[in-house]
Amino acid sequence: FLLQPEFLRGISALAEFDLTYDLLIYPRQLSVATEFVRRFPRQRFALDHLAKPLIKTGTLQPWDADIRKLAQFPNVFCKLSGLVTEADWKTWKPEHIAPYLDVAMECFGPGRLMIGSDWPVCTVAGSFAQVMNLVLDFFSKYPEDLRNAILGGNAEKFWKLAPVSDEFC
Secondary structure (H helix, E strand, O other): OOOOHHHHHHHHHHHHHOOOEEEOOOHHHHHHHHHHHHOOOOOOEEEHHHHOOOHHHOOOOOHHHHHHHHHOOOOEEEEEOOOHHHOOOOOOOHHHHHHHHHHHHHHHOOOOEEEOOOOOHHHHOOOHHHHHHHHHHHHHHOOHHHHHHHHHHHHHHHHOOOOOOHHHO
């Protein structure tokens, strides 16, 4: 669907209005998504759920190679959300998901990653706190400025949001 003429025409109108587009795709669609993104260098895209990698089976390839190709486009950001629902809902552990977060950090860098919860869908595999702590714990090894970017600063930049005042926290 991403390369259908009608769809392409619709997407071409988004940049004119400074709107973003979320890519909710599966690993098998990454190569088509890369071609799609190549056609819209001024359009901001958010890749949802890391393209839903096959965490349950521990499969990294060809997802790893394909997501690296998509990440070469600087107008593509990536939401770190929905990962526990791609793992075994009952037995997942942070170490099952860490290799996918490693790839995300390597290919998108700290400047284009954004935390997300995928709530309420995520609750089939874990609580909101478990899901958020998965990402918080993984990135705890990085400097505070990089964590702050991933935990909100990049979302502000991507969606052109005003920073949240401390009075609301």
